[in-house]
Amino acid sequence: MTAPSRVLITKIGFDGHDRGSRIVAAYLRDAGMEVVYTGPWQEIADVVALATQEDVDVIGVSSLATDHLLLPELMTALKEAGLGHVQVVLGGIVPDQDIDGLRAAGVAAIFHPGSTREQIVDEIARLAGQARSAA
Amino acid sequence: MTAVPNNSNSLLERLLSGQAIALAKSITAVENDTAQAAELLTGIQPHLGRALVVGFTGPPGAGKSTLVNALIVELRRREQSVGVVAVDPSSPLTGGAILGDRIRMSEHTRDPGVFVRSLAARGHLGGLSPMAARVIDVMDASGRDVVVVETVGAGQSEVEIAEIADVRVVISAPGLGDDVQAIKAGILEIADILVVNKADLPLAERTVSQLKSMLSLREGEMAEVPVLSTTATTGEGIVALADAVEERKGVAVTAEDRAARALQRVRRLLADATAQRVRQLIRAVDGANVDDLCAQVQRGELGVDDAAARLLRQLQQPEDRDGA
Incomplete structure (x- = not known):
């Protein structure tokens, strides 16, 4: 039996609307993953510490109100902490003009409104496998 | 801030030095029962x-x-x-x-x-x-x-x-x-x-x-x-x-207390590990044999405890052959 994938679902920045992140956490749980769920309002250093201690394969960040602009800073902090193998995905409201910059910073996937359960679960499962073989 | 792991040291050494990433990785290894885990668990005993x-x-x-x-x-x-x-x-x-x-x-x-x-x-x-x-x-x-x-x-x-x-x-x-x-x-x-x-x-x-x-x-x-x-x-x-x-x-x-509990804990670990192996063996055992035992229990010809004893004997035999 292969060990379940471990995913951190979190929100950084000041926005507290966490309904979407809870739904995604439940999707992943129902797909057999172990989901570490934090409330909103995490800081970059919190996410790095959480990912370190919980040894997650994927970090999912929910952003509805420009918090996604913090992701390049998160990517740098993760690399500095020796967590370059952890895959980071983003879900929520992401304007088209920001996508290239996020991709260039290393964000592995962006889920826009209308993404299906299957798309989210399959992509995160794939990235988790990738992270684990790179760890 | 955690330092970037230094791969020249073994995971065990880094764990013993208290490094957070090494602790996290060691827990994952132990939780998933990997080959590395066995080595770690032996190494930390002292x-x-x-x-x-x-x-x-x-x-x-x-x-x-x-x-x-x-x-x-x-x-x-x-x-x-x-x-x-x-x-x-x-x-x-x-x-x-x-x-x-x-x-x-x-x-x-x-x-x-x-x-x-x-x-x-x-x-x-x-x-x-x-x-x-x-x-x-x-x-x-x-x-x-x-x-x-x-x-x-x-x-x-x-x-x-x-x-x-x-x-x-x-x-x-x-x-x-x-x-x-x-x-x-x-x-x-x-x-x-x-x-x-x-x-x-x-x-x-x-x-x-x-x-x-x-x-x-x-x-x-x-x-x-x-x-x-x-x-x-x-x-x-x-x-x-x-x-x-x-x-x-x-x-x-007290030290005595701790030693007694430590022994009890190792006993428990041994019992758990043994039970785990037995469960794996039962899953691997020939389905027809198990079905046959189940049928005998259902017909009332064999008590469930007797059937379990028989199954256990069947499980032991292939191991004996391996050892011979």
Whole structure:
């Protein structure tokens, strides 16, 4: 039996609307993953510490109100902490003009409104496998 | 900030030096029972037994995570480094889990003196996870002064924590049941310290007095178990709880005590590992044989215990052939 994938679902920045992140956490749980769920309002250093201690394969960040602009800073902090193998995905409201910059910073996937359960679960499962073989 | 891992040192060395990433990776290896885990677990043996292991158990919603958070505040004030093992249930249907205990402990996330790891129970009954005892050992080896273990919200018979922890704290909350609940067998019996959390709620005093009168009916050590009141959200009563834990450490946890429990723990690990192997063997055994045994039981020709004995004999035979 292969060990379940471990995913951190979190929100950084000041926005507290966490309904979407809870739904995604439940999707992943129902797909057999172990989901570490934090409330909103995490800081970059919190996410790095959480990912370190919980040894997650994927970090999912929910952003509805420009918090996604913090992701390049998160990517740098993760690399500095020796967590370059952890895959980071983003879900929520992401304007088209920001996508290239996020991709260039290393964000592995962006889920826009209308993404299906299957798309989210399959992509995160794939990235988790990738992270684990790179760890 | 954690330093970038230095791959020239082995994982074991980095674990023993207390590095956070190495601790996290070691726990993953142990939890997933990898080849590396066996090596690690052997390597840490000479370094075990230094941490004080404090177990927290009690029903869902009693405030275990919040109380653990409050205790961490006090332990940090006393300059103790802390490891937390927080177990949440896995879905019996999908194996998935939402691990949310640490939400209540978020004020400690960036404190390098506090390391919290969430474990999913992965189908294990008893309030812990299959590898919890080994994960606690790994935290001990990494040099944590105190390892706090929080069980799944436990019912009345999840007493596994009793064998693993040096100090066992059982949490109750007001309004969960009458005085008959308090005299039933189960988790109350394993407590070194009883805590009534949410002491700001009405009925809290009644719960305390019910527990005290329950204890007064017991004999010996059990009669001396302290009953404390806490309000975890405000920190009320937490100093007294930390004192009670420390007192247990000083008085009751003698070297002899620890050695006996360590032996008991290894015995338990051995029994668990053996049971695990037997389960694997049963899964691998020829289906027709098992079906045949089942049919005999259904027809009433064979008792289920006799059938089990026969199955066990069948399981032993291929092993004997291997050894020959």
